[in-house]
Amino acid sequence: MKPGASGRFRAVVLAAAALLAAAGCGRDEARPGPGAPDGARPSGAVFVYCAAGVKEPVEEIAKRFTAETGTRVEITYANSGQLLGQIETTRTGDVYIPGDVGFAEKAAEKKLLSGAPRPFCFFVPAIYVRKGNPRGIREVADLARPGLKLVLADRSSAVGQIQEKLFRKNAVDEEALKRNLVASPATVTDVALAVKLGTADAGIIWDALSGFAPAEAETVAIPTEKNVIGQVTACALAGARNPAGAAAFLDYLLSDKGRAVLSSKHFTVDAPR
Amino acid sequence: MIRLEGLRFEVGAFALDASLDMAKGEYFVLMGPPGAGKSVLVECLAGLRVPSAGRIEIAGRDVTAAEPGDRGVGYVPQDYALFTTRSVYDNIAFGPQVRGLPDEEIDRRVREAVRLLDIERLLDRRRVQGLSGGERQRVALARALAVRPDVLILDEPVSALDESTRESVCGELRRLQRELGLTTIHISHNLEEAFSVADRGAVMQGGRIRQVGRLEELLRRPSSEFVARFMRCENIFLAACRGPGPGPDTTRAEASGAEFVLPGERRGQIQFAIRPENLAVERPGDRRERAGAAVLPVRLTRSVDRGAYVRLELDGAVHLVAHLAPRAFAELGAADGAELLAVVRPEAVHVIPQGT
Amino acid sequence: MKPAPGGRLFRGLTSSAAVAFAAVIALLLVVDLLYILAFLARSSAGEASGFWRELLGGGDWAAVLGGQTVRELLLSLGSATVTTLLALVLAVPAGYALSRHRIPGKVVVDTFVDAAIVLPPLIMGVSLLVLFSALRRTGEALGTPPDALTGEPGRPNFLVQWLYDFFVYQRPGIVLAQFLVGTALAIRAMRAAFDAADRRVEDVALTLGCSRFGAFWRAALPQTWSGVLAGGVMCWSYSVGLFAPVQIFAGAIEGRTRVLPTRTFLEITVGHLELALALTLIMAGIAMAVLICLKFALRRPAGTGGPVS
Numbered sequence: 001m002k003p004g005a006s007g008r009f010r011a012v013v014l015a016a017a018a019l020l021a022a023a024g025c026g027r028d029e030a031r032p033g034p035g036a037p038d039g040a041r042p043s044g045a046v047f048v049y050c051a052a053g054v055k056e057p058v059e060e061i062a063k064r065f066t067a068e069t070g071t072r073v074e075i076t077y078a079n080s081g082q083l084l085g086q087i088e089t090t091r092t093g094d095v096y097i098p099g100d101v102g103f104a105e106k107a108a109e110k111k112l113l114s115g116a117p118r119p120f121c122f123f124v125p126a127i128y129v130r131k132g133n134p135r136g137i138r139e140v141a142d143l144a145r146p147g148l149k150l151v152l153a154d155r156s157s158a159v160g161q162i163q164e165k166l167f168r169k170n171a172v173d174e175e176a177l178k179r180n181l182v183a184s185p186a187t188v189t190d191v192a193l194a195v196k197l198g199t200a201d202a203g204i205i206w207d208a209l210s211g212f213a214p215a216e217a218e219t220v221a222i223p224t225e226k227n228v229i230g231q232v233t234a235c236a237l238a239g240a241r242n243p244a245g246a247a248a249f250l251d252y253l254l255s256d257k258g259r260a261v262l263s264s265k266h267f268t269v270d271a272p273r
Numbered sequence: 274m275i276r277l278e279g280l281r282f283e284v285g286a287f288a289l290d291a292s293l294d295m296a297k298g299e300y301f302v303l304m305g306p307p308g309a310g311k312s313v314l315v316e317c318l319a320g321l322r323v324p325s326a327g328r329i330e331i332a333g334r335d336v337t338a339a340e341p342g343d344r345g346v347g348y349v350p351q352d353y354a355l356f357t358t359r360s361v362y363d364n365i366a367f368g369p370q371v372r373g374l375p376d377e378e379i380d381r382r383v384r385e386a387v388r389l390l391d392i393e394r395l396l397d398r399r400r401v402q403g404l405s406g407g408e409r410q411r412v413a414l415a416r417a418l419a420v421r422p423d424v425l426i427l428d429e430p431v432s433a434l435d436e437s438t439r440e441s442v443c444g445e446l447r448r449l450q451r452e453l454g455l456t457t458i459h460i461s462h463n464l465e466e467a468f469s470v471a472d473r474g475a476v477m478q479g480g481r482i483r484q485v486g487r488l489e490e491l492l493r494r495p496s497s498e499f500v501a502r503f504m505r506c507e508n509i510f511l512a513a514c515r516g517p518g519p520g521p522d523t524t525r526a527e528a529s530g531a532e533f534v535l536p537g538e539r540r541g542q543i544q545f546a547i548r549p550e551n552l553a554v555e556r557p558g559d560r561r562e563r564a565g566a567a568v569l570p571v572r573l574t575r576s577v578d579r580g581a582y583v584r585l586e587l588d589g590a591v592h593l594v595a596h597l598a599p600r601a602f603a604e605l606g607a608a609d610g611a612e613l614l615a616v617v618r619p620e621a622v623h624v625i626p627q628g629t
Numbered sequence: 630m631k632p633a634p635g636g637r638l639f640r641g642l643t644s645s646a647a648v649a650f651a652a653v654i655a656l657l658l659v660v661d662l663l664y665i666l667a668f669l670a671r672s673s674a675g676e677a678s679g680f681w682r683e684l685l686g687g688g689d690w691a692a693v694l695g696g697q698t699v700r701e702l703l704l705s706l707g708s709a710t711v712t713t714l715l716a717l718v719l720a721v722p723a724g725y726a727l728s729r730h731r732i733p734g735k736v737v738v739d740t741f742v743d744a745a746i747v748l749p750p751l752i753m754g755v756s757l758l759v760l761f762s763a764l765r766r767t768g769e770a771l772g773t774p775p776d777a778l779t780g781e782p783g784r785p786n787f788l789v790q791w792l793y794d795f796f797v798y799q800r801p802g803i804v805l806a807q808f809l810v811g812t813a814l815a816i817r818a819m820r821a822a823f824d825a826a827d828r829r830v831e832d833v834a835l836t837l838g839c840s841r842f843g844a845f846w847r848a849a850l851p852q853t854w855s856g857v858l859a860g861g862v863m864c865w866s867y868s869v870g871l872f873a874p875v876q877i878f879a880g881a882i883e884g885r886t887r888v889l890p891t892r893t894f895l896e897i898t899v900g901h902l903e904l905a906l907a908l909t910l911i912m913a914g915i916a917m918a919v920l921i922c923l924k925f926a927l928r929r930p931a932g933t934g935g936p937v938s
Binding site: 304315319320321340342343344346347349350351352354356357358359367368371372413416418508546574 | 688827830832833834835836837838839843847848851854874929
């Protein structure tokens, strides 16, 4: 133990703390306004929060955008809810692409967005069954049939939110559905996976996933009048450090070039009729 | 050479409170039952524990606040605590290296230490793992000696060794100490071991030193019942004085119906001890001079041959233990159950001073 | 020596516990491999080549080495290594203190160390994010407010802003997320090692002239070598496979903070199960190889204590 040395160390720490305090003295807690440009990050990159469900087209579109404009795009992927949490706590990042418009609305309520959410693509719910449809499932109501092994995504996911509306619209007995339920995974791909691996007979997925496992499973389409269509929107964020870059990327995302990529990946670009 | 004055150290319910003096070149043995505070005392001396009060002096220097490495103390703990990741050479060289001695001096110290302990053949051992107990002990000693200490502390140095090596190692410790003139403190709870190495010693109990002195003195003239018992004196009695005894300057005293003759003029309640080897045992028919001695009729209940002596348990008005030389026991020709006489001469009786 | 029948039974039972567990883990990996092989067997040539391209990043060596998978793998291994080194720097003295010193409130300290292990990894990441958002707000409060007259925007405190930008969605954030739990594991291992080590070697070193620090460094620490190794291995293995807190605190940004486990997770969410399994097998294989090399390279020739078999 050298009391002299530790004393000196403490003095340095105290001095540093005092400097910090002095630097902020006499200021009220006024925040920088939304969209305030910030010199701390000179890269000019666009930072995007993207739902894992639209990872493939967004990744591709971002690549093309960078090639054309020279602006880098940094994308972090997770489920829509986690991304919303990250945006809310950090208040950084420029663009948010959640898997369902509901998350965009929540973000708007929390005043995290700058401007209105812009439509990007559509998620059309479909029934996913084992190859050859051995249980003979034709419509949403069939999912309540006794003895069926059913897999439905959890409410926290985008598909989970929409399928509730779907069941209500088709007047399906929710108690009977619950009895059939064998799993409620967190993401829509886990639903597809369960059907693919045969742990469940049927589940609800997006039509964009219909090519998920052509050898083991197939989709049963739901007629548009009986369906509830999900919408994916892209939003500019209020805390953006690069609002100009965000706007440019959003425009590109929603341009014909972006739509072409979406179509090539089996995503529904136009609202189904 | 070493002076401990009012040394205090507390840990939990245990409290050490000791004062002690040791002369230069003395081989001192610290004895006592487990938990008496022997290790704590030497750890304070070595600077490994910080006493709450008191003063420690080594070689005329106050070292109470000195670092362990600046006290001139060589320390060999129980089980030796060798550096298991180092070679034998590096174990011994550790001290000189830490002290920043030049390489040739380090090498000289190591060679000197291994020569002293006769372990040159171990120097090429890469690890200390495979060494025998005796070898480990020598390496630990060599490691302590390589820093040329004024004082050597050995905490139960031979407890981990088997009976047969113990004796020879003790002899060697003694030789080494004489050769180097080292002041040595040796912790032991074994009397044979203590007598085979030391000149002087102390008996500790409950953190206190109960008696200090030459070992014969601790043995023959214990200052308390505890020390007497620790020195394996099994015949300890509380007696009432009954007036002058048969011989000059003696006193008769009675303990549980048995009459003893004590040296000196005494009165009142008295506690005394008779060493088992000082008790004479005779057959009733023997015609021997018994004048001035107490003669107690006893029955032999058990005899155990311990090699160097035979231990007899005798029952009479009081229970007595006697140690006889094997030849004397053979001459006695007594089997278990035999009626005998225990003869206690006044000079065999040690009166334990009162108030201790 | 030939063991007695009872001894053989005992040995058989205890050994089979170890072997059975290892076999279950091995079985999991083998099943994954079979799944991938079955996928390759039934898929078309185009699908298969797509799989290989996604998995390895290209057709030739240059493309493989410069590819996404190799970069993410290196990021995983590298960040875990940095984390482990930092963790040991903290865990060695901390484990020593918990083992040897009487610290007031030691039970509390000990419990919080355990809490780091008990907390769900995802919550660890969320907590970090919450902490840094609080930090950011503090930085804004300490900084320059926007000027109402000139319209000049406000600036947060430089130091706080720097700290925020250093960690959040950046590579140091990966290390920080791994560090919190990895260090707790390493502290546990170091404490156990110091508990088991002979304390008297330090006493001897002190009497031989070492300072307090020297005795720790030259006598106590070498004896706990196996503990340093165990703690390091635990921390490293944990860090290599960690993704939940990394993904939320450091993000999953390609080329910057996307580690291989995060990539695996993302591949599963988009339905590329085979790819995810293959990536995991590659990572597990490399991590196991590293651990085996490490154990052989760093093992002391003679065991420290214990009966020789």
